[in-house]
Amino acid sequence: MITDTIDFRKTAKNEPEWLYKLRRDSWSAYHDSPLPDRVVHLWRYTPPEQFLINDPHDAMTAAIPMPKGNGHKIKTLTEVQAALGYNLSDMTTLTQLTPELSEQGVRFLDLATAIETGAGPVQEYLGKLISSDFGKFEAANMALWNIGFYLYIPDNVVIEKPIYLNRIPTGTNTMTRLLVVAGKNSQATLIDNYRDQAESAAGQFNSIIEIFADDHSRLRYVGLQDFSEKITGYITQRSRIGNQTDLLTVQSILGGTVSKVNTGTILDGRGGNSRIYGLLFGDNNQHFDLHTLHNHRSHEAYSNIDVKVVLKDKATSAYTGLIRIEEKTVNNEAYQENRNLLLNHGPKAESIPELEILSDEVRCTHGATMGPLDPDMIFYLKSRGIDYKQAVRMIVSGFFEPTLKNIPDDLHDAVNGIILDKLEKH
Amino acid sequence: MKNTIFAFKNIHVQVESKEVVRGVSLEIGPGEKHAIMGKNGSGKSSLANALAGHPAYEITKGEAYINGQNLLEMDATERARAGLFLAFQYPLAIPGVTVANFLRSAVRARNGGDESVLKTFRKDLMEMFAFLEIDKSFAARYINDGFSGGEKKRLEILQMAMLKPKMAILDETDSGLDIDALKIVSKGINQASPSDGGVLLITHYQRLLNYVKPDYVHVMMDGRIVQSGGPELALKLEDQGYDWLESKNARAVEV
Numbered sequence: 001m002i003t004d005t006i007d008f009r010k011t012a013k014n015e016p017e018w019l020y021k022l023r024r025d026s027w028s029a030y031h032d033s034p035l036p037d038r039v040v041h042l043w044r045y046t047p048p049e050q051f052l053i054n055d056p057h058d059a060m061t062a063a064i065p066m067p068k069g070n071g072h073k074i075k076t077l078t079e080v081q082a083a084l085g086y087n088l089s090d091m092t093t094l095t096q097l098t099p100e101l102s103e104q105g106v107r108f109l110d111l112a113t114a115i116e117t118g119a120g121p122v123q124e125y126l127g128k129l130i131s132s133d134f135g136k137f138e139a140a141n142m143a144l145w146n147i148g149f150y151l152y153i154p155d156n157v158v159i160e161k162p163i164y165l166n167r168i169p170t171g172t173n174t175m176t177r178l179l180v181v182a183g184k185n186s187q188a189t190l191i192d193n194y195r196d197q198a199e200s201a202a203g204q205f206n207s208i209i210e211i212f213a214d215d216h217s218r219l220r221y222v223g224l225q226d227f228s229e230k231i232t233g234y235i236t237q238r239s240r241i242g243n244q245t246d247l248l249t250v251q252s253i254l255g256g257t258v259s260k261v262n263t264g265t266i267l268d269g270r271g272g273n274s275r276i277y278g279l280l281f282g283d284n285n286q287h288f289d290l291h292t293l294h295n296h297r298s299h300e301a302y303s304n305i306d307v308k309v310v311l312k313d314k315a316t317s318a319y320t321g322l323i324r325i326e327e328k329t330v331n332n333e334a335y336q337e338n339r340n341l342l343l344n345h346g347p348k349a350e351s352i353p354e355l356e357i358l359s360d361e362v363r364c365t366h367g368a369t370m371g372p373l374d375p376d377m378i379f380y381l382k383s384r385g386i387d388y389k390q391a392v393r394m395i396v397s398g399f400f401e402p403t404l405k406n407i408p409d410d411l412h413d414a415v416n417g418i419i420l421d422k423l424e425k426h
Numbered sequence: 427m428k429n430t431i432f433a434f435k436n437i438h439v440q441v442e443s444k445e446v447v448r449g450v451s452l453e454i455g456p457g458e459k460h461a462i463m464g465k466n467g468s469g470k471s472s473l474a475n476a477l478a479g480h481p482a483y484e485i486t487k488g489e490a491y492i493n494g495q496n497l498l499e500m501d502a503t504e505r506a507r508a509g510l511f512l513a514f515q516y517p518l519a520i521p522g523v524t525v526a527n528f529l530r531s532a533v534r535a536r537n538g539g540d541e542s543v544l545k546t547f548r549k550d551l552m553e554m555f556a557f558l559e560i561d562k563s564f565a566a567r568y569i570n571d572g573f574s575g576g577e578k579k580r581l582e583i584l585q586m587a588m589l590k591p592k593m594a595i596l597d598e599t600d601s602g603l604d605i606d607a608l609k610i611v612s613k614g615i616n617q618a619s620p621s622d623g624g625v626l627l628i629t630h631y632q633r634l635l636n637y638v639k640p641d642y643v644h645v646m647m648d649g650r651i652v653q654s655g656g657p658e659l660a661l662k663l664e665d666q667g668y669d670w671l672e673s674k675n676a677r678a679v680e681v
Contacts, residue, residue, distance in 0.1 A: 379480050380518045383527075384585065385506035385535035394531065398522025398568070 002027060002056040005034040006143065014116055018123055026132035026142035033136045041352055046260050046289040047317030051137045051204060051234050055172050056144055080410065082159045082188075083108045086166035087147045087176070089200065095149065104157045110392055111148025111177060114189040120152040125181055129210040129238040129266070137234055140175070141208045147176040151190070155183035155214070162408060169196045169231055172203040180211040182219055184242075189220040189408060194227060194235075195255075202230040206255075212238035213247055215269060222407055223263075226418055227255035229284065235261045243269030243298075250407045252279040252415045253288055254422070264293025267301040267332075277403050278307035278338075281396075281419050282315030282347070292321040296332040296362075305336040308403050310396055310419075311347030319351040323366065327358040336366035341399050343392065393423055430491070431456050431624040432510075432593040437488035439469070439649075445486070446472040448649035454593065454624035461635055463660060464646035468629045471515055473599040473646075478512035479505050492593055507536060509592030509623070513582040513599050520572040524580065526551065526565040529588055536589045554587050575602040576611075576625040582665040583614035592623040599627075600634035603649050612637030627667055632664035647675055 003024060010020045030053075036043040077096050085095040086106060101108075107120050115122050117402040132139035149165060167176055182188060194205070205227065213219050219239075227233055233256040241247050242299050251260050265274035279286050296304040309317050322332045340349040350369035371396060381391035397416060404412050432454040439447035454460055464470050476483035477490060477504030490497035492508050502510060520528070530547060531605040537543040555562055558580050570578050579599055586594055596615065600608055615638050619625050627640060635643075635657065643659040644651045647668070652675045653659065663671075 144565055257538070349484050374518075375481065376518055377520055379478075379502060380514065380520065381528075381532075382502035383480075383506055383512050383514075384532035384589065385503060386531055387503045387535070388501075390531065394523050394528070395520065401522030401568075 002143075005057050005140065013112055015112075016115065019115060022127060022132075023143050026139045027144070029132040029139035030136055030143055033139065038100060041320040041354065042262070042291055043401070044320075045316075045350055046287065048136070048260065050232055050258060051206070051260070053140050053144070053173050054204070080161055081164050082161040083163040084166075085110075085149045085164070087168060087170065088165045089170050089197065091146050091170050093149070099198045101157070101159060105152065105154040106157060106159065107152040108163065108410075109150050111145075111150045111179060114150040120150060120181065122150060125162045125210065126179055127210075127214055129212070129240055130208050130236055137206060138208060138236055141177065141206050144173070145175040145177045145208070147174065149178045151178070151180045151188075153182045153186040153188055153204070153217075154187045157183065158186065159188040162191045162410075165190065165192045167192070167194050167207065169200050169205050169227070171201060174203060174349050176205075176207045178209045179208070180209075180213075180219075180221075181210070182217045183345065184214045185216045186214070187218045190222065191408070191411060192221065192223045194223070194225040194233070196228050196231055197217060200228070200230065204232045204234065206235070207235045209235070210238035210239070211247070212243050213239060215242035216244045218246045220250075220408070222250040222252070222411055223261075223413065224252045224411065225255055225259060225261070227259070229255070229257045229286065231256050233259040233261070235259075235263075236279050237261075237263045238266065239264070239274070240266045240268050241272045241274060244271040245269055246273045247275075248406065249274070249276045250279070251276070251290065252407075252411075253290065254279075254281050254415070254418050256286065258287045258289075260289040262291040262293075264291075264295065264296060265303065266295045267303060268297050269333045270301070272298065272301040273303070274301075275304045275306070275406070277406055278305075278309070278319070279400055279403055279415060280307070280309040280317055281422055282309075282311045282317055283313045283422050283425065284315065286315045287314070287397070288315075288317040288319070290319050292319075292336075294323045294334055294336075295306065296323075296325045296329055296372070297332060299329050299332045301333075303332075305333045305338075306403050307338040308400055309338070309340045309349055310399060311349055312343035312422075314346040316348045318352075319368075320352045320354070321366070322354045323364060324356040325359050325362050327365070329359045330361040332359070332361075333363045338368045339399070340368070340370040341373065341396065342371065343396070389423075395422060396423060429455055431622075432492050432626070434477065434490035435488055437473065437476070438486045438491065439472050440484045440486050441472060441482060442481060446649055447476065449488070450646070450649070450651055452626075452644065452651070454626065456585065456622045456624065458642065459619065459625040459640045460642045460644065461629060461640040461660060462646055462651075463629055463663055465630070469649040471597050472644050474512060474530055474626075475593045475626055476504060476574045476649050478510060481644060500579055503535070503677040506589075507538065511586050511589055511591030511594040513579075513586060513594065513596040515598040515601065517578040519568070519573070521568050522567050522570050524566050525569055528569050529585065532585065533588055536537065540661075550588065556582050557587075557617065558584055560584065576604070576607040579603060579607070579611055580614070583611055583618060587614060587618035588616075590620065593626070593630065594619065594623070595626045596627045598630065600629055600631065608634065632660045635646060635660045645671055647671060
């Protein structure tokens with residue numbers, strides 16, 4: 001019984017009663033719920049069976065994470081990093097933070113350690129944006145998560161350099177979480193890097209990200225998923241932003257055999273600003289399924305979604321995006337655009353933007369385009385001596401460029417590099 | 427055969443299986459400027475696109491040489507590297523690719539990948555911007571993205587100047603320009619025209635030829651060159667229109 005494993009973990013990791021109960025209830029929620037309904041847009045394009053947990057014991061018991069000092073080589077922070085968190089293939093989770101930030105009250109810890117040592121108000125936030133009612137596979141994560149990161153930024157603390165997370169798959173079922181609690185007037189950039197290693201086994205990767213950004217904070221979250229095609233990824237992210245809060249969310253989805261990403265921001269305060277940028281490049285038989293949500297629950301907030309998809313070979317992609325403006329809210333602005341570029345005749349892309357607008361005082365637009373490489377653009381570049389391959393490279397880079405410009409410089413080159421590598425293949 | 431930079435013979439072009447150029451021949455020597463005039467739909471632009479290697483314009487018959495090399499065995503990239511340049515009638519926008527990066531790639535490609543040609547790139551580019559009265563900020567803008575008609579045409583001539591072609595075909599570079607822009611563009615064409623290469627101006631109007639003086643003028647009608655002469659031919663067309671040629675040509679067909 002998996003419940004025995006949860007019991008075991010409680011003992012081994014000294015998990016508190018509330019978490020134990022949360023895990024048990026979440027397991028029931030996962031176990032007892034039917035598969036998601038394929039009629040809803042969220043599940044129309046991706047069969048859910050593949051996200052079922054093959055081996056729940058493996059997810060929890062392959063190893064019990066040790067916070068530090070178990071003989072692994074510990075990476076040291078580089079000059080460009082404010083903090084670094086990573087997990088190893090045996091689920092060991094390690095974190096580092098500069099002493100200066102530590103002194104300012106910033107906490108960046110393995111989530112289990114944060115709970116065990118009471119290092120922060122974890123119970124108040126964990127699962128509050130993505131509970132076990134959110135969905136079947138979100139419930140599975142809550143029951144079984146074994147790798148977790150916790151970032152707490154006190155009010156008025158500005159973290160200039162980016163915080164890096166490196167996450168790797170640990171077996172047939174990897175269950176990982178990130179919880180960010182950012183105080184008033186705080187600032188930070190998080191770079192969340194998903195990548196497997198050559199020796200990683202094939203498996204599923206389930207990641208949940210919850211971000212709480214309090215009034216007047218400015219956060220940037222940049223996800224970079226570059227799994228090999230051994231990995232099936234399931235990533236759900238929700239952020240809640242307060243008054244006059246500014247959040248940039250970037251999802252670069254480049255790897256994995258199947259990658260289902262659900263990302264969204266709840267604009268809970270007056271004058272909030274949330275931009276979500278998606279950069280997807282699929283090749284071979286990759287399948288991407290990206291859902292975005294902007295939920296305006298307050299007034300005078302601005303949101304913008306810009307999702308760019310490039311596909312080649314037989315890759316497929318589905319983008320569904322929902323903008324929801326709640327009743328009795330005024331003067332919200334919400335924009336949504338999805339553009340798809342198909343490099344040959346094999347790939348297929350779907351695009352379904354949706355609006356649920358329950359308020360009259362709102363400005364909204366949404367649009368989608370889909371098309372092949374423009375032969376006239378190719379000819380224009382060729383007529384200047386540029387060869388076909390380079391012409392395609394330039395057009396694809398150019399297609400992403402206006403979106404890429406919005407992400408931090410060091411990642412700009414990394415993402416563009418992966419895209420160009422994918423173009424080089426074949 | 428005289429010493430030619432660019433020569434083509436009996437060129438036939440099909441677009442969507444319709445023949446739009448029906449046997450056109452021309453020889454262009456070093457330092458020569460030729461103009462092809464003609465009404466809309468006479469096949470001028472199709473000829474230009476076909477010669478530059480646009481895949482939608484199929485050359486079904488004929489021969490073409492640049493500097494003695496067989497043009498028709500090359501794709502558009504190779505033609506450009508061999509020294510052919512086409513200034514587009516409707517230059518395309520390429521979002522996300524900056525003018526400076528594009529030109530840098532093009533100059534490198536035109537010179538067979540030789541990086542050393544890029545040493546003076548920035549300086550040359552800035553000089554050409556100044557000469558063509560284009561604001562420096564255009565270097566960082568995306569190619570033709572949101573440019574006015576005149577700005578696009580200036581950018582075409584800027585590319586010509588940077589790429590130093592042996593043979594430049596200018597497809598209706600004067601269309602859509604006001605008189606001031608026309609003067610600037612003409613100044614650019616004259617400056618960028620290779621002294622040992624050729625220029626082929628394709629135009630509706632005499633107007634451009636006041637500023638860029640052709641040595642020879644040819645008139646195209648219904649896919650063929652129906653009349654050739656000196657610069658005075660352009661003046662006659664300006665004065666009398668194309669009708670006299672149409673009736674003459676119709677008679678010729680009847681005979």
